[in-house]
Amino acid sequence: MRYDDFRRSDDIEDRRDDSGGGMGGGGFGLPMGGGGLGIGTIIVLGLVGYAFGIDPRILIGGAEILSGGGQAPTYQTDRRSGPAKTGAPKDEVGSMISGVLGEIDDRWSEIFQSSGQNYTGPRIVLFRNATNGGRCGMAQSAMGPFYCPPDKQIFLDTSFFREVETRFRGCSGNACKFTAAYIIAHEAGHHIQNLLGILPRVTRLQQQAGSKAEANALQVKVELQADCLAGVWVNREEKKRPGFLEAGDIDAALTTASAIGDDTLQRKATGRVVPDSFTHGSAAQRKQWFMTGYKQGTVQACNTFAQGAL
Numbered sequence: 001m002r003y004d005d006f007r008r009s010d011d012i013e014d015r016r017d018d019s020g021g022g023m024g025g026g027g028f029g030l031p032m033g034g035g036g037l038g039i040g041t042i043i044v045l046g047l048v049g050y051a052f053g054i055d056p057r058i059l060i061g062g063a064e065i066l067s068g069g070g071q072a073p074t075y076q077t078d079r080r081s082g083p084a085k086t087g088a089p090k091d092e093v094g095s096m097i098s099g100v101l102g103e104i105d106d107r108w109s110e111i112f113q114s115s116g117q118n119y120t121g122p123r124i125v126l127f128r129n130a131t132n133g134g135r136c137g138m139a140q141s142a143m144g145p146f147y148c149p150p151d152k153q154i155f156l157d158t159s160f161f162r163e164v165e166t167r168f169r170g171c172s173g174n175a176c177k178f179t180a181a182y183i184i185a186h187e188a189g190h191h192i193q194n195l196l197g198i199l200p201r202v203t204r205l206q207q208q209a210g211s212k213a214e215a216n217a218l219q220v221k222v223e224l225q226a227d228c229l230a231g232v233w234v235n236r237e238e239k240k241r242p243g244f245l246e247a248g249d250i251d252a253a254l255t256t257a258s259a260i261g262d263d264t265l266q267r268k269a270t271g272r273v274v275p276d277s278f279t280h281g282s283a284a285q286r287k288q289w290f291m292t293g294y295k296q297g298t299v300q301a302c303n304t305f306a307q308g309a310l
Helices: 039-048 092-114 159-166 173-195 198-208 212-240 249-259 262-270 283-296
Strands: 012-014 123-127 130-132 138-140 146-148 153-157
Touching: 012 092, 092 123, 092 173, 092 212, 123 130, 146 173, 153 159, 153 173, 159 173, 173 198, 173 212, 173 249, 198 212, 212 249, 212 283, 249 283
Parallel strands: 012 123, 123 153
Antiparallel strands: 130 138, 146 153
16 A cells, blocks of 8 residues: 555644553553453453444443443543653654544544534544543453544554554455555444444444344444445545555455454354344445445445345
């Protein structure tokens, strides 16, 4: 992926140098909730849900966190040595993230304007290990990147990019830069869903669901739609900046989508696959919906909630 000419966004909060960001002295309590989940259980759930999406704590605490309501777990706030850095980071990874966010905001602004709507982009919070996740509780590396709807923020520990390459084998070499862009575009897809009112509606339906399987099925549709919206951004970006994609980039995105499919993750974590517990979609579904967005380039093509869509 060529990103030298990307517009750098200043909507970045960089906490990677915070002394209070780690698990050791950061002043965080683990989310115990009403059921008293221990750290071992949290790690297992985090591994099963370790794919970028809306706050993966839905596996632990339920959908109430998404709307900012309900009785969410209590966390202590982090103690920083000073104010977090804001603006476009200067290091290579930070600069790439800032550039991708700038282009995502520009393309989605164009899409929204074409339908007479206003667009305001999300903020990305960069951190290491753990940090205060605002109204979504605590952000932990083990949860993977996630979008917090109430605060309209994406939380991202950049070490996740290395995990995708080395642990999940979702990409290799230079193509991992585009995989990082796909990850950010997926999270931005959740922001689009939030702006369009999709997330609040799904949250209400999840709260009314008669079973965990039914609530999970709704979550799968949300995640696959975000994959599709990521593909829409790639389509529009390629038209705006011909040549920004390099050989192997799309294949890398598809490999990543496959590597973090629920069936792949469950098989690695437990040796078996339980479709009713899926929250992000299978490897095949994630690849399919990313390519749908990439090929068609429209929001309308991403209606995963349509009857018979899945």
